[in-house]
Amino acid sequence: MLEDVKDDLLPIGQFARLCRLSVKQLRHYADLGLLPPAWVDPASGYRYYRADQARQALSIGLLRSLDVPLSAIGEVLSGTTAVQALERIRDELEAELARRRRTLATLERLLSQGLPSARVRLARERPQRVVTTRETAASPQDIGRATTACVARLLEHAHAPRAGGGQDEGPRTADVRLVGLFPVEMDEPIPVTVALRTDGPAPRGTRQDVLPGGLFARATHIGPYDQINLTAHALLAWCAERGHAPHGPIREVYLSDPARTPPERLATRLMVRLGEAAP
Known part of the structure:
Protein backbone atom coordinates (compact mmCIF):
# COMPACT_ATOMS: atom_id res chain seq x y z
CA MET A 1 0.00 0.00 0.00
CA LEU A 2 1.22 3.52 -0.75
CA GLU A 3 0.89 4.62 2.87
CA ASP A 4 3.40 1.95 3.82
CA VAL A 5 6.02 3.26 1.39
CA LYS A 6 8.91 5.21 2.84
CA ASP A 7 9.47 8.74 1.67
CA ASP A 8 12.81 7.96 -0.03
CA LEU A 9 11.32 5.36 -2.41
CA LEU A 10 10.17 6.08 -5.95
CA PRO A 11 7.46 4.19 -7.86
CA ILE A 12 8.82 2.16 -10.77
CA GLY A 13 7.33 4.50 -13.40
CA GLN A 14 8.90 7.59 -11.87
CA PHE A 15 12.22 5.82 -11.39
CA ALA A 16 12.15 4.64 -15.02
CA ARG A 17 11.69 8.22 -16.27
CA LEU A 18 14.49 9.43 -13.98
CA CYS A 19 16.89 6.82 -15.38
CA ARG A 20 15.77 7.01 -19.03
CA LEU A 21 14.71 3.38 -19.00
CA SER A 22 11.40 1.68 -19.61
CA VAL A 23 9.40 -0.12 -16.96
CA LYS A 24 9.84 -3.29 -19.01
CA GLN A 25 13.62 -2.89 -18.94
CA LEU A 26 13.63 -2.34 -15.17
CA ARG A 27 11.56 -5.47 -14.64
CA HIS A 28 13.93 -7.46 -16.89
CA TYR A 29 17.02 -6.18 -15.06
CA ALA A 30 15.39 -7.06 -11.75
CA ASP A 31 14.64 -10.59 -12.96
CA LEU A 32 18.31 -10.97 -13.93
CA GLY A 33 19.46 -9.76 -10.52
CA LEU A 34 21.19 -6.70 -11.97
CA LEU A 35 18.93 -4.08 -10.39
CA PRO A 36 16.44 -5.48 -7.86
CA PRO A 37 13.85 -3.03 -6.50
CA ALA A 38 14.42 -1.63 -3.06
CA TRP A 39 10.96 -2.68 -1.96
CA VAL A 40 8.03 -4.62 -3.41
CA ASP A 41 4.54 -4.03 -2.08
CA PRO A 42 3.45 -7.47 -0.82
CA ALA A 43 -0.19 -6.69 -1.50
CA SER A 44 0.03 -5.28 -5.04
CA GLY A 45 3.44 -6.53 -6.17
CA TYR A 46 4.28 -2.97 -7.22
CA ARG A 47 7.99 -2.18 -7.26
CA TYR A 48 9.78 0.78 -5.71
CA TYR A 49 13.35 2.01 -6.06
CA ARG A 50 15.61 4.31 -4.07
CA ALA A 51 17.00 7.45 -5.68
CA ASP A 52 20.53 6.28 -4.97
CA GLN A 53 19.92 3.30 -7.32
CA ALA A 54 19.71 5.72 -10.25
CA ARG A 55 23.48 5.72 -10.83
CA GLN A 56 23.50 1.92 -11.21
CA ALA A 57 20.46 2.04 -13.49
CA LEU A 58 22.07 4.70 -15.69
CA SER A 59 25.30 2.69 -15.76
CA ILE A 60 23.40 -0.33 -17.04
CA GLY A 61 21.86 1.82 -19.77
CA LEU A 62 25.28 3.19 -20.72
CA LEU A 63 26.85 -0.27 -20.92
CA ARG A 64 23.99 -1.60 -23.02
CA SER A 65 24.45 1.33 -25.43
CA LEU A 66 28.07 0.16 -25.83
CA ASP A 67 26.90 -3.37 -26.73
CA VAL A 68 28.09 -4.85 -23.45
CA PRO A 69 25.95 -7.99 -23.03
CA LEU A 70 23.75 -8.30 -19.98
CA SER A 71 25.67 -11.41 -18.94
CA ALA A 72 28.82 -9.27 -18.49
CA ILE A 73 27.23 -6.17 -16.95
CA GLY A 74 27.02 -7.83 -13.55
CA GLU A 75 30.79 -8.34 -13.63
CA VAL A 76 31.36 -4.72 -14.54
CA LEU A 77 29.06 -3.38 -11.84
CA SER A 78 30.60 -5.60 -9.19
CA GLY A 79 33.83 -3.63 -9.46
CA THR A 80 36.09 -6.58 -8.62
CA THR A 81 36.42 -7.81 -12.22
CA ALA A 82 35.28 -4.68 -14.09
CA VAL A 83 38.55 -4.12 -15.96
CA GLN A 84 38.87 -7.76 -17.04
CA ALA A 85 35.25 -7.87 -18.17
CA LEU A 86 35.53 -4.65 -20.19
CA GLU A 87 38.82 -5.78 -21.75
CA ARG A 88 37.18 -9.04 -22.83
CA ILE A 89 34.24 -7.19 -24.37
CA ARG A 90 36.63 -4.79 -26.14
CA ASP A 91 38.60 -7.72 -27.60
CA GLU A 92 35.40 -9.41 -28.76
CA LEU A 93 34.21 -6.19 -30.43
CA GLU A 94 37.59 -5.71 -32.12
CA ALA A 95 37.46 -9.27 -33.44
CA GLU A 96 33.94 -8.71 -34.75
CA LEU A 97 35.00 -5.43 -36.35
CA ALA A 98 37.92 -7.17 -38.07
CA ARG A 99 35.56 -9.87 -39.34
CA ARG A 100 33.18 -7.23 -40.69
CA ARG A 101 36.06 -5.48 -42.45
CA ARG A 102 37.09 -8.74 -44.10
CA THR A 103 33.51 -9.30 -45.19
CA LEU A 104 33.35 -5.79 -46.66
CA ALA A 105 36.61 -6.37 -48.54
CA THR A 106 35.19 -9.57 -50.02
CA LEU A 107 32.00 -7.77 -51.04
CA GLU A 108 34.09 -5.06 -52.71
CA ARG A 109 35.86 -7.77 -54.70
CA LEU A 110 32.52 -9.22 -55.77
CA LEU A 111 31.29 -5.76 -56.78
CA SER A 112 34.37 -5.12 -58.91
CA GLN A 113 34.83 -8.64 -60.38
CA GLY A 114 31.41 -10.26 -60.16
CA LEU A 115 30.63 -13.71 -58.80
CA PRO A 116 33.77 -15.81 -58.41
CA SER A 117 35.17 -17.77 -61.31
CA ALA A 118 38.48 -19.51 -61.72
CA ARG A 119 40.52 -21.28 -64.37
CA VAL A 120 40.38 -24.92 -63.37
CA HIS A 159 64.31 -23.88 -40.63
CA ALA A 160 67.99 -23.90 -39.77
CA PRO A 161 70.26 -20.79 -39.64
CA ARG A 162 70.79 -19.23 -43.05
CA ALA A 163 73.84 -20.11 -45.11
CA GLY A 164 76.88 -17.89 -44.74
CA GLY A 165 76.78 -17.71 -40.96
CA GLY A 166 74.16 -14.98 -40.79
CA GLN A 167 71.59 -14.90 -38.00
CA ASP A 168 68.34 -16.70 -38.78
CA GLU A 169 65.68 -14.19 -39.79
CA GLY A 170 62.83 -16.41 -38.65
Missing part, protein backbone atom coordinates in the same frame (compact mmCIF):
# COMPACT_ATOMS: atom_id res chain seq x y z
CA ARG A 121 42.80 -27.56 -64.56
CA LEU A 122 43.04 -31.28 -63.99
CA ALA A 123 46.31 -32.68 -62.68
CA ARG A 124 47.49 -36.01 -61.40
CA GLU A 125 49.37 -35.96 -58.10
CA ARG A 126 51.54 -38.65 -56.58
CA PRO A 127 51.20 -39.62 -52.91
CA GLN A 128 53.40 -37.43 -50.74
CA ARG A 129 55.06 -38.12 -47.43
CA VAL A 130 54.33 -35.33 -44.96
CA VAL A 131 54.26 -34.47 -41.30
CA THR A 132 51.00 -32.97 -40.09
CA THR A 133 49.66 -31.07 -37.13
CA ARG A 134 46.06 -30.34 -36.22
CA GLU A 135 43.94 -27.71 -34.50
CA THR A 136 40.20 -27.36 -34.03
CA ALA A 137 38.46 -24.17 -35.14
CA ALA A 138 35.34 -23.29 -33.18
CA SER A 139 33.75 -21.58 -36.20
CA PRO A 140 34.61 -20.48 -39.75
CA GLN A 141 35.84 -17.19 -38.28
CA ASP A 142 38.30 -19.15 -36.12
CA ILE A 143 39.94 -20.99 -39.04
CA GLY A 144 42.62 -18.32 -39.49
CA ARG A 145 43.76 -18.66 -35.88
CA ALA A 146 43.82 -22.46 -36.05
CA THR A 147 45.74 -22.44 -39.33
CA THR A 148 48.29 -19.94 -38.02
CA ALA A 149 48.88 -22.10 -34.93
CA CYS A 150 49.50 -25.17 -37.10
CA VAL A 151 51.86 -23.29 -39.42
CA ALA A 152 53.84 -21.88 -36.51
CA ARG A 153 54.23 -25.35 -35.02
CA LEU A 154 55.60 -26.75 -38.28
CA LEU A 155 57.84 -23.82 -39.11
CA GLU A 156 59.40 -23.96 -35.66
CA HIS A 157 61.18 -27.13 -36.80
CA ALA A 158 61.46 -26.40 -40.53
CA PRO A 171 60.36 -18.63 -40.51
CA ARG A 172 60.05 -18.13 -44.24
CA THR A 173 57.21 -20.08 -45.83
CA ALA A 174 58.85 -19.66 -49.22
CA ASP A 175 61.54 -22.08 -48.06
CA VAL A 176 59.13 -24.92 -47.26
CA ARG A 177 56.06 -26.45 -48.84
CA LEU A 178 53.03 -26.17 -46.60
CA VAL A 179 49.61 -27.58 -47.42
CA GLY A 180 46.42 -26.72 -45.54
CA LEU A 181 43.66 -29.34 -45.40
CA PHE A 182 40.11 -28.16 -44.78
CA PRO A 183 36.79 -30.05 -44.82
CA VAL A 184 34.36 -29.28 -47.61
CA GLU A 185 31.47 -29.22 -45.14
CA MET A 186 32.05 -26.56 -42.48
CA ASP A 187 30.21 -28.31 -39.64
CA GLU A 188 31.31 -26.87 -36.31
CA PRO A 189 33.74 -27.52 -34.74
CA ILE A 190 36.02 -27.55 -37.79
CA PRO A 191 39.15 -29.76 -37.93
CA VAL A 192 42.10 -27.90 -39.46
CA THR A 193 45.24 -29.75 -40.60
CA VAL A 194 48.44 -28.33 -42.03
CA ALA A 195 51.02 -30.62 -43.68
CA LEU A 196 54.72 -30.07 -44.30
CA ARG A 197 56.15 -31.98 -47.26
CA THR A 198 59.26 -33.70 -45.99
CA ASP A 199 60.98 -37.05 -45.75
CA GLY A 200 62.47 -36.20 -42.37
CA PRO A 201 61.30 -37.28 -38.94
CA ALA A 202 58.15 -35.86 -37.41
CA PRO A 203 58.96 -33.07 -34.95
CA ARG A 204 57.27 -32.78 -31.59
CA GLY A 205 53.57 -32.00 -31.84
CA THR A 206 53.27 -33.50 -35.34
CA ARG A 207 52.89 -36.94 -36.87
CA GLN A 208 54.00 -38.62 -40.06
CA ASP A 209 51.33 -39.09 -42.70
CA VAL A 210 50.79 -39.53 -46.43
CA LEU A 211 48.75 -37.22 -48.64
CA PRO A 212 46.89 -39.47 -51.09
CA GLY A 213 47.57 -39.09 -54.79
CA GLY A 214 45.08 -39.20 -57.61
CA LEU A 215 43.31 -36.93 -60.05
CA PHE A 216 42.75 -33.39 -58.81
CA ALA A 217 40.90 -30.32 -60.01
CA ARG A 218 42.93 -27.28 -59.11
CA ALA A 219 42.81 -23.51 -59.39
CA THR A 220 45.07 -20.70 -58.24
CA HIS A 221 43.90 -17.98 -55.89
CA ILE A 222 45.64 -14.61 -56.03
CA GLY A 223 44.87 -12.36 -53.10
CA PRO A 224 44.43 -12.36 -49.33
CA TYR A 225 43.91 -15.62 -47.50
CA ASP A 226 40.59 -14.42 -46.09
CA GLN A 227 39.21 -14.30 -49.66
CA ILE A 228 40.25 -17.85 -50.58
CA ASN A 229 36.64 -18.92 -50.09
CA LEU A 230 35.80 -17.13 -53.37
CA THR A 231 38.17 -19.32 -55.38
CA ALA A 232 37.09 -22.38 -53.38
CA HIS A 233 33.50 -21.59 -54.36
CA ALA A 234 34.46 -21.38 -58.04
CA LEU A 235 36.43 -24.63 -57.85
CA LEU A 236 33.65 -26.55 -56.13
CA ALA A 237 31.10 -25.12 -58.58
CA TRP A 238 33.25 -26.36 -61.48
CA CYS A 239 33.32 -29.84 -59.92
CA ALA A 240 29.59 -29.88 -59.23
CA GLU A 241 28.70 -28.81 -62.78
CA ARG A 242 30.64 -31.84 -64.08
CA GLY A 243 29.23 -34.26 -61.54
CA HIS A 244 32.45 -34.63 -59.56
CA ALA A 245 32.00 -35.12 -55.82
CA PRO A 246 35.01 -33.94 -53.80
CA HIS A 247 36.90 -36.83 -52.26
CA GLY A 248 38.58 -35.72 -49.08
CA PRO A 249 39.43 -32.22 -47.88
CA ILE A 250 40.19 -29.13 -49.91
CA ARG A 251 43.94 -28.61 -50.14
CA GLU A 252 45.55 -25.20 -50.01
CA VAL A 253 49.14 -25.19 -51.24
CA TYR A 254 50.81 -21.99 -50.09
CA LEU A 255 53.03 -20.71 -52.90
CA SER A 256 53.98 -17.34 -51.40
CA ASP A 257 55.70 -16.18 -48.24
CA PRO A 258 53.21 -13.87 -46.47
CA ALA A 259 56.10 -12.17 -44.67
CA ARG A 260 57.52 -11.01 -48.00
CA THR A 261 54.47 -10.79 -50.27
CA PRO A 262 51.71 -8.14 -50.16
CA PRO A 263 48.30 -9.67 -49.35
CA GLU A 264 46.87 -8.79 -52.77
CA ARG A 265 49.67 -10.79 -54.48
CA LEU A 266 49.64 -13.92 -52.33
CA ALA A 267 49.36 -17.06 -54.47
CA THR A 268 47.61 -20.18 -53.17
CA ARG A 269 46.84 -23.30 -55.18
CA LEU A 270 43.51 -24.91 -54.31
CA MET A 271 43.07 -28.60 -55.04
CA VAL A 272 40.13 -30.99 -54.83
CA ARG A 273 40.64 -34.73 -55.23
CA LEU A 274 38.07 -36.17 -57.63
CA GLY A 275 37.87 -39.58 -56.00
CA GLU A 276 39.99 -41.49 -58.43
CA ALA A 277 42.46 -43.74 -56.63
CA ALA A 278 46.15 -43.06 -57.01
CA PRO A 279 47.98 -45.38 -59.45
Whole structure:
Protein backbone atom coordinates (compact mmCIF):
# COMPACT_ATOMS: atom_id res chain seq x y z
CA MET A 1 0.00 0.00 0.00
CA LEU A 2 1.22 3.52 -0.75
CA GLU A 3 0.89 4.62 2.87
CA ASP A 4 3.40 1.95 3.82
CA VAL A 5 6.02 3.26 1.39
CA LYS A 6 8.91 5.21 2.84
CA ASP A 7 9.47 8.74 1.67
CA ASP A 8 12.81 7.96 -0.03
CA LEU A 9 11.32 5.36 -2.41
CA LEU A 10 10.17 6.08 -5.95
CA PRO A 11 7.46 4.19 -7.86
CA ILE A 12 8.82 2.16 -10.77
CA GLY A 13 7.33 4.50 -13.40
CA GLN A 14 8.90 7.59 -11.87
CA PHE A 15 12.22 5.82 -11.39
CA ALA A 16 12.15 4.64 -15.02
CA ARG A 17 11.69 8.22 -16.27
CA LEU A 18 14.49 9.43 -13.98
CA CYS A 19 16.89 6.82 -15.38
CA ARG A 20 15.77 7.01 -19.03
CA LEU A 21 14.71 3.38 -19.00
CA SER A 22 11.40 1.68 -19.61
CA VAL A 23 9.40 -0.12 -16.96
CA LYS A 24 9.84 -3.29 -19.01
CA GLN A 25 13.62 -2.89 -18.94
CA LEU A 26 13.63 -2.34 -15.17
CA ARG A 27 11.56 -5.47 -14.64
CA HIS A 28 13.93 -7.46 -16.89
CA TYR A 29 17.02 -6.18 -15.06
CA ALA A 30 15.39 -7.06 -11.75
CA ASP A 31 14.64 -10.59 -12.96
CA LEU A 32 18.31 -10.97 -13.93
CA GLY A 33 19.46 -9.76 -10.52
CA LEU A 34 21.19 -6.70 -11.97
CA LEU A 35 18.93 -4.08 -10.39
CA PRO A 36 16.44 -5.48 -7.86
CA PRO A 37 13.85 -3.03 -6.50
CA ALA A 38 14.42 -1.63 -3.06
CA TRP A 39 10.96 -2.68 -1.96
CA VAL A 40 8.03 -4.62 -3.41
CA ASP A 41 4.54 -4.03 -2.08
CA PRO A 42 3.45 -7.47 -0.82
CA ALA A 43 -0.19 -6.69 -1.50
CA SER A 44 0.03 -5.28 -5.04
CA GLY A 45 3.44 -6.53 -6.17
CA TYR A 46 4.28 -2.97 -7.22
CA ARG A 47 7.99 -2.18 -7.26
CA TYR A 48 9.78 0.78 -5.71
CA TYR A 49 13.35 2.01 -6.06
CA ARG A 50 15.61 4.31 -4.07
CA ALA A 51 17.00 7.45 -5.68
CA ASP A 52 20.53 6.28 -4.97
CA GLN A 53 19.92 3.30 -7.32
CA ALA A 54 19.71 5.72 -10.25
CA ARG A 55 23.48 5.72 -10.83
CA GLN A 56 23.50 1.92 -11.21
CA ALA A 57 20.46 2.04 -13.49
CA LEU A 58 22.07 4.70 -15.69
CA SER A 59 25.30 2.69 -15.76
CA ILE A 60 23.40 -0.33 -17.04
CA GLY A 61 21.86 1.82 -19.77
CA LEU A 62 25.28 3.19 -20.72
CA LEU A 63 26.85 -0.27 -20.92
CA ARG A 64 23.99 -1.60 -23.02
CA SER A 65 24.45 1.33 -25.43
CA LEU A 66 28.07 0.16 -25.83
CA ASP A 67 26.90 -3.37 -26.73
CA VAL A 68 28.09 -4.85 -23.45
CA PRO A 69 25.95 -7.99 -23.03
CA LEU A 70 23.75 -8.30 -19.98
CA SER A 71 25.67 -11.41 -18.94
CA ALA A 72 28.82 -9.27 -18.49
CA ILE A 73 27.23 -6.17 -16.95
CA GLY A 74 27.02 -7.83 -13.55
CA GLU A 75 30.79 -8.34 -13.63
CA VAL A 76 31.36 -4.72 -14.54
CA LEU A 77 29.06 -3.38 -11.84
CA SER A 78 30.60 -5.60 -9.19
CA GLY A 79 33.83 -3.63 -9.46
CA THR A 80 36.09 -6.58 -8.62
CA THR A 81 36.42 -7.81 -12.22
CA ALA A 82 35.28 -4.68 -14.09
CA VAL A 83 38.55 -4.12 -15.96
CA GLN A 84 38.87 -7.76 -17.04
CA ALA A 85 35.25 -7.87 -18.17
CA LEU A 86 35.53 -4.65 -20.19
CA GLU A 87 38.82 -5.78 -21.75
CA ARG A 88 37.18 -9.04 -22.83
CA ILE A 89 34.24 -7.19 -24.37
CA ARG A 90 36.63 -4.79 -26.14
CA ASP A 91 38.60 -7.72 -27.60
CA GLU A 92 35.40 -9.41 -28.76
CA LEU A 93 34.21 -6.19 -30.43
CA GLU A 94 37.59 -5.71 -32.12
CA ALA A 95 37.46 -9.27 -33.44
CA GLU A 96 33.94 -8.71 -34.75
CA LEU A 97 35.00 -5.43 -36.35
CA ALA A 98 37.92 -7.17 -38.07
CA ARG A 99 35.56 -9.87 -39.34
CA ARG A 100 33.18 -7.23 -40.69
CA ARG A 101 36.06 -5.48 -42.45
CA ARG A 102 37.09 -8.74 -44.10
CA THR A 103 33.51 -9.30 -45.19
CA LEU A 104 33.35 -5.79 -46.66
CA ALA A 105 36.61 -6.37 -48.54
CA THR A 106 35.19 -9.57 -50.02
CA LEU A 107 32.00 -7.77 -51.04
CA GLU A 108 34.09 -5.06 -52.71
CA ARG A 109 35.86 -7.77 -54.70
CA LEU A 110 32.52 -9.22 -55.77
CA LEU A 111 31.29 -5.76 -56.78
CA SER A 112 34.37 -5.12 -58.91
CA GLN A 113 34.83 -8.64 -60.38
CA GLY A 114 31.41 -10.26 -60.16
CA LEU A 115 30.63 -13.71 -58.80
CA PRO A 116 33.77 -15.81 -58.41
CA SER A 117 35.17 -17.77 -61.31
CA ALA A 118 38.48 -19.51 -61.72
CA ARG A 119 40.52 -21.28 -64.37
CA VAL A 120 40.38 -24.92 -63.37
CA ARG A 121 42.80 -27.56 -64.56
CA LEU A 122 43.04 -31.28 -63.99
CA ALA A 123 46.31 -32.68 -62.68
CA ARG A 124 47.49 -36.01 -61.40
CA GLU A 125 49.37 -35.96 -58.10
CA ARG A 126 51.54 -38.65 -56.58
CA PRO A 127 51.20 -39.62 -52.91
CA GLN A 128 53.40 -37.43 -50.74
CA ARG A 129 55.06 -38.12 -47.43
CA VAL A 130 54.33 -35.33 -44.96
CA VAL A 131 54.26 -34.47 -41.30
CA THR A 132 51.00 -32.97 -40.09
CA THR A 133 49.66 -31.07 -37.13
CA ARG A 134 46.06 -30.34 -36.22
CA GLU A 135 43.94 -27.71 -34.50
CA THR A 136 40.20 -27.36 -34.03
CA ALA A 137 38.46 -24.17 -35.14
CA ALA A 138 35.34 -23.29 -33.18
CA SER A 139 33.75 -21.58 -36.20
CA PRO A 140 34.61 -20.48 -39.75
CA GLN A 141 35.84 -17.19 -38.28
CA ASP A 142 38.30 -19.15 -36.12
CA ILE A 143 39.94 -20.99 -39.04
CA GLY A 144 42.62 -18.32 -39.49
CA ARG A 145 43.76 -18.66 -35.88
CA ALA A 146 43.82 -22.46 -36.05
CA THR A 147 45.74 -22.44 -39.33
CA THR A 148 48.29 -19.94 -38.02
CA ALA A 149 48.88 -22.10 -34.93
CA CYS A 150 49.50 -25.17 -37.10
CA VAL A 151 51.86 -23.29 -39.42
CA ALA A 152 53.84 -21.88 -36.51
CA ARG A 153 54.23 -25.35 -35.02
CA LEU A 154 55.60 -26.75 -38.28
CA LEU A 155 57.84 -23.82 -39.11
CA GLU A 156 59.40 -23.96 -35.66
CA HIS A 157 61.18 -27.13 -36.80
CA ALA A 158 61.46 -26.40 -40.53
CA HIS A 159 64.31 -23.88 -40.63
CA ALA A 160 67.99 -23.90 -39.77
CA PRO A 161 70.26 -20.79 -39.64
CA ARG A 162 70.79 -19.23 -43.05
CA ALA A 163 73.84 -20.11 -45.11
CA GLY A 164 76.88 -17.89 -44.74
CA GLY A 165 76.78 -17.71 -40.96
CA GLY A 166 74.16 -14.98 -40.79
CA GLN A 167 71.59 -14.90 -38.00
CA ASP A 168 68.34 -16.70 -38.78
CA GLU A 169 65.68 -14.19 -39.79
CA GLY A 170 62.83 -16.41 -38.65
CA PRO A 171 60.36 -18.63 -40.51
CA ARG A 172 60.05 -18.13 -44.24
CA THR A 173 57.21 -20.08 -45.83
CA ALA A 174 58.85 -19.66 -49.22
CA ASP A 175 61.54 -22.08 -48.06
CA VAL A 176 59.13 -24.92 -47.26
CA ARG A 177 56.06 -26.45 -48.84
CA LEU A 178 53.03 -26.17 -46.60
CA VAL A 179 49.61 -27.58 -47.42
CA GLY A 180 46.42 -26.72 -45.54
CA LEU A 181 43.66 -29.34 -45.40
CA PHE A 182 40.11 -28.16 -44.78
CA PRO A 183 36.79 -30.05 -44.82
CA VAL A 184 34.36 -29.28 -47.61
CA GLU A 185 31.47 -29.22 -45.14
CA MET A 186 32.05 -26.56 -42.48
CA ASP A 187 30.21 -28.31 -39.64
CA GLU A 188 31.31 -26.87 -36.31
CA PRO A 189 33.74 -27.52 -34.74
CA ILE A 190 36.02 -27.55 -37.79
CA PRO A 191 39.15 -29.76 -37.93
CA VAL A 192 42.10 -27.90 -39.46
CA THR A 193 45.24 -29.75 -40.60
CA VAL A 194 48.44 -28.33 -42.03
CA ALA A 195 51.02 -30.62 -43.68
CA LEU A 196 54.72 -30.07 -44.30
CA ARG A 197 56.15 -31.98 -47.26
CA THR A 198 59.26 -33.70 -45.99
CA ASP A 199 60.98 -37.05 -45.75
CA GLY A 200 62.47 -36.20 -42.37
CA PRO A 201 61.30 -37.28 -38.94
CA ALA A 202 58.15 -35.86 -37.41
CA PRO A 203 58.96 -33.07 -34.95
CA ARG A 204 57.27 -32.78 -31.59
CA GLY A 205 53.57 -32.00 -31.84
CA THR A 206 53.27 -33.50 -35.34
CA ARG A 207 52.89 -36.94 -36.87
CA GLN A 208 54.00 -38.62 -40.06
CA ASP A 209 51.33 -39.09 -42.70
CA VAL A 210 50.79 -39.53 -46.43
CA LEU A 211 48.75 -37.22 -48.64
CA PRO A 212 46.89 -39.47 -51.09
CA GLY A 213 47.57 -39.09 -54.79
CA GLY A 214 45.08 -39.20 -57.61
CA LEU A 215 43.31 -36.93 -60.05
CA PHE A 216 42.75 -33.39 -58.81
CA ALA A 217 40.90 -30.32 -60.01
CA ARG A 218 42.93 -27.28 -59.11
CA ALA A 219 42.81 -23.51 -59.39
CA THR A 220 45.07 -20.70 -58.24
CA HIS A 221 43.90 -17.98 -55.89
CA ILE A 222 45.64 -14.61 -56.03
CA GLY A 223 44.87 -12.36 -53.10
CA PRO A 224 44.43 -12.36 -49.33
CA TYR A 225 43.91 -15.62 -47.50
CA ASP A 226 40.59 -14.42 -46.09
CA GLN A 227 39.21 -14.30 -49.66
CA ILE A 228 40.25 -17.85 -50.58
CA ASN A 229 36.64 -18.92 -50.09
CA LEU A 230 35.80 -17.13 -53.37
CA THR A 231 38.17 -19.32 -55.38
CA ALA A 232 37.09 -22.38 -53.38
CA HIS A 233 33.50 -21.59 -54.36
CA ALA A 234 34.46 -21.38 -58.04
CA LEU A 235 36.43 -24.63 -57.85
CA LEU A 236 33.65 -26.55 -56.13
CA ALA A 237 31.10 -25.12 -58.58
CA TRP A 238 33.25 -26.36 -61.48
CA CYS A 239 33.32 -29.84 -59.92
CA ALA A 240 29.59 -29.88 -59.23
CA GLU A 241 28.70 -28.81 -62.78
CA ARG A 242 30.64 -31.84 -64.08
CA GLY A 243 29.23 -34.26 -61.54
CA HIS A 244 32.45 -34.63 -59.56
CA ALA A 245 32.00 -35.12 -55.82
CA PRO A 246 35.01 -33.94 -53.80
CA HIS A 247 36.90 -36.83 -52.26
CA GLY A 248 38.58 -35.72 -49.08
CA PRO A 249 39.43 -32.22 -47.88
CA ILE A 250 40.19 -29.13 -49.91
CA ARG A 251 43.94 -28.61 -50.14
CA GLU A 252 45.55 -25.20 -50.01
CA VAL A 253 49.14 -25.19 -51.24
CA TYR A 254 50.81 -21.99 -50.09
CA LEU A 255 53.03 -20.71 -52.90
CA SER A 256 53.98 -17.34 -51.40
CA ASP A 257 55.70 -16.18 -48.24
CA PRO A 258 53.21 -13.87 -46.47
CA ALA A 259 56.10 -12.17 -44.67
CA ARG A 260 57.52 -11.01 -48.00
CA THR A 261 54.47 -10.79 -50.27
CA PRO A 262 51.71 -8.14 -50.16
CA PRO A 263 48.30 -9.67 -49.35
CA GLU A 264 46.87 -8.79 -52.77
CA ARG A 265 49.67 -10.79 -54.48
CA LEU A 266 49.64 -13.92 -52.33
CA ALA A 267 49.36 -17.06 -54.47
CA THR A 268 47.61 -20.18 -53.17
CA ARG A 269 46.84 -23.30 -55.18
CA LEU A 270 43.51 -24.91 -54.31
CA MET A 271 43.07 -28.60 -55.04
CA VAL A 272 40.13 -30.99 -54.83
CA ARG A 273 40.64 -34.73 -55.23
CA LEU A 274 38.07 -36.17 -57.63
CA GLY A 275 37.87 -39.58 -56.00
CA GLU A 276 39.99 -41.49 -58.43
CA ALA A 277 42.46 -43.74 -56.63
CA ALA A 278 46.15 -43.06 -57.01
CA PRO A 279 47.98 -45.38 -59.45
